[in-house]
Amino acid sequence: MHNDGKVVPINKARATPSPLARLPVVLLQVRDKAAQQLQQGLQELFDNADDTLFEMADKARSTVDHHIFFEAMRDLRLKRKNFERVFMERLFAAFAGLGDTGRGELQLVPVVSYDATPSSSHDALEKAVALEAMLGRVRHRDGLALSQLTARLSAVLGNALDERENPLGPALLCEFFLQAGRSLGVEIRVKLIMLKLFEKYVLSDADQLYAEANQLLVATGVLPELKTVPSRRAGGRAARERSREDALPSADQPLDENGQQAFAALQALLKPVRGSVAPTLEASAEPQPIATRDLLRLLSHLQQYVPTPDAEDDFDLCNQLEQLLTRVSVKSGKSRVVEEADEDVINLIALLFEFILNDPTVPDAFKALIARLQIPMLKVAVLDKSLFSHAGHPARRLLNEIAAMAMGCNLCDDYPRDPLYLRIEQVVQRLLNEFVEDPAIFAQLLAEFSAFAADECRRSELLEQHTRDAEEGRVRTEEARQRVAEVLNRRLLGKVLPLAVVQFLQQAWSQVLLLASLKHGEESVQWQSALRTMDELIWSVGLQEDTEAGRRLLEHLPGLLKALRDGLTSAAFDPFSTREFFVRLQAMHVQPADGVDELIEVREPLVFSERPLDPALDLAPNDPDLLKVHQLRVGAWVMFQQDGVVTQRCKLAAIMAPANAYVFVSRTGLKVLEKSVGQLALAFKQGALQVLDDSPLFERALDAVVSKLRQLNHGK
Incomplete structure (x- = not known):
């Protein structure tokens, strides 16, 4: 078949x-x-x-x-x-x-x-x-x-x-x-x-x-x-x-042309890496620089042969350009080389992309896409040196926007269908297909991608707020449950009471108290009334017939029963499910000495939820990994790893008191993880947790390259 x-x-x-x-x-x-x-x-x-x-x-x-x-x-x-x-x-x-x-x-x-x-x-x-x-x-x-x-x-x-x-x-x-x-x-x-x-x-x-x-x-x-x-x-x-095809907005922005001074400073640092882009010819052949416009034509030629992201072979730009120069040199009989300024740009872009493609902030699937931008970025840098000095340069901002959006992606096997991946792939392909020498396309693509990114962020922020609200509600409920347990324990522990009454208070009336706490607070009339009704119930089943209070009990019973029924109704209890309790309660009140219900001594405290011990209790207050946890800020992106494999990229959305639970969300704003302080500290110790640097990628790459070049110039 x-x-x-x-x-x-x-x-x-x-x-x-x-x-x-x-x-x-x-x-x-x-x-x-x-x-x-x-x-x-x-x-x-x-x-x-x-x-x-x-x-x-x-x-x-x-x-x-x-x-x-x-x-x-x-x-x-x-x-x-x-x-x-x-x-x-x-x-x-x-x-x-x-x-x-x-x-x-x-x-x-x-x-x-x-x-x-x-x-x-x-x-x-x-x-x-x-x-x-x-x-x-x-x-x-x-x-x-x-x-x-x-x-x-x-x-x-x-x-x-x-x-x-x-x-x-x-x-x-x-x-x-x-x-x-x-x-x-x-x-x-x-x-x-x-x-x-x-x-x-x-x-x-x-x-x-x-x-x-x-x-x-x-x-x-x-x-x-x-x-x-x-x-x-x-x-x-x-x-x-057809209806999904976006109209291209007109968003041409003038480029700053005053980047020569900053580039000259970079050129001074690039001296140790010069000479890597040159044809392999006879030493006697006199070098002849190739014009910048001819270099751009060679790069445009190479741009059409940039491999797809799933290609197995690496694309070495310098090697490919050197082969082209060698062919041109052999054909002309002259040793054609790249001018010094252009070679510096080539080397600088190569170093920048070397950093980018080794940066853990960018997921591997997106690195393959971003690597395809090397020639377009090189061409725009050859045309406009302000790329290296102006943070607002459209090409620079486009790269930063792409990296920022990709940072939180957890891509699985079907990542080529991910909307963000598809949008970035579209941007990259348009640059490879359409960018020749007019850098205005970067401003156009930046405007389109920024609009897309803003819409995605708005969606994720709404979902993230929804997640925070849900977590806050859950924490409030847990706290209220714990307070209800404390109230019941204070009244029941050590007392001998009918089993039916103990079960009723622990299973049914606890919900009445919980609802009163959540809806009205513990200073409210509803909360105080629920407590008073509980105290009266406990008092009523502990009386003896021959006491004055016991003889007056019948006068109070109608009010007590009404209060019990009203409380259960407020908590949406089915009256049929509590009918048996009221029948047994009536028997207790009418014949308290006949032992109509089993008596028990309440020894075990009621616990609604028990949190496991946090590993942080075993760590010193000045433990460096514990301090790293306390330095985490809401909004920080982190990467969890296991056995060296990335398992989850997520953002810290909230730190929930009083348990200091750290809630992490995915790129879409949905909750994916919840960790305690101790669990995070241990993850730092084991190397399984890494905080991702969410500062602009191009700026970080440039800082790293400048630092590396300075070390080379000082012989370190």
Whole structure:
């Protein structure tokens, strides 16, 4: 069986021959061709779902809605691969079912839910209406092509096939999509958004799906007499791709031409490295400098042969340029060399890129991209020496922007699909294709990339704030739980009380206290009332009948019971779940001496959450690695490593008191790690944690190169 690399065959468990083995080859071809298009449509759907949900979160009027859409974004990112896998499994299973003889009676397509549990009737109705409308639009638009495909499939199979049994029909495609989404923990609004996206990015291209399937069948002689239905290519994916092409803004900026003095200072340091770019000719041949314009033409020639990022061979610019000079020298019979100033620029750019490509701040995948910028950066430096002296130079700023955005990337095997990687690759390719001698293109690309970067940063900042808010809420809840535990322990430890009362206070009333603390604070009337009710309950079950207080208990019972019920209602407790306790409590009050409930002495303190001991407790206050942790600032980028392999690049988003938990987020603003002070200190000691320098890359590279050149000039 032919397997497409992007789809997953299923149903391998049967011992009998696979139904696919009984399918004609042309149906396998139809399936594989359709699977490729559907896979592309799903990928496009998920690529755009993130943007759509982000916009919904950005426009949300309430914190609850804001949280719902952000959580949906996170859920989709985590479950995307499984979603696509299940969809393709369902598609393959449907095709496999075509090979079964005696398929039985037609089963109508069920309106399944995203959830494992049934949704409310209102939600189900809303979803059913949306589905029916989607199916109606596809049938109205592509009904003829679909009916022709169904007829041709029936002819191949030798059995009459209903449209609803067609694996490529909109009904089954919707069912595959809904079944694949069952694991998503999202609410009805998000489900409806996903259905709309499915229609936009998958069902909208159904005409192409049916046209290509029909063409494959016609090519093998299946019902060729049916009139071909033309595909609508004015819309669909092609139109969407055209609409994404960004218009190039006019952002030409004048370059500063007063960089000669600073470059002259650099030239004095570059003397020890001169002589590396020269042709290998007879010593007697008198050198003849090549003009700067001719050098630019040679560089433009080399620029067209810069290898792709995945090329295995390294591109040595100096070596390649030397070979070109040698060929020119042999052809002219003269020893052609680069002028001294131009050679200094070549050497300086080479040293800068040597630093950049060894800098841990830049992820390896992006280093391969940035390395391709060496010739364009060299050409602009030859044209304009202010590149080395002015931080605002467009080419310099573009390189810095690219490096800054790439710094936080954790790229996996499918990194070529990462939107940031694709955008940087686009910038690099445009420079290689379009930059000849007009440096204005750097200002243009800088404006475009800066706008892209600003949008990405705004998105990540919103998500990061959402993460901080969630963490602060979690910490507040943990603190409140701990205070509730302390309150209960003070009242219960060492006392002999009915077991039912102890369990009620620890399991139910603790939640009433927790809610009062979180919503109203511990100075509130609600908190004090909950404490008073708890104290009265403990007092009531400890009285003896023959005491004056015991005899007056019945007068207080109605008020106590009402306070207990009101408190449980405020915490949304189901009254049926506490009915048994109130029955037993009544028995305790009516016959306190009869031992109607087991008595226990409370010896074990109640603990809601127990934090593990922090390794920092074993470190001296002046431990250098502990001091490094305390010097970490919010916003700092770090890199965690294990066995010398980078495992995570992330940013410190918050330091949560009182436990001093350090919360780290990814480039998108989602939480990825939480570490204690001690864990971070040990990571520093083991060399597994490195703080990344987020200062501008070009400036750091230039400082490092100048320092290195000074050492060479002083013989160190």
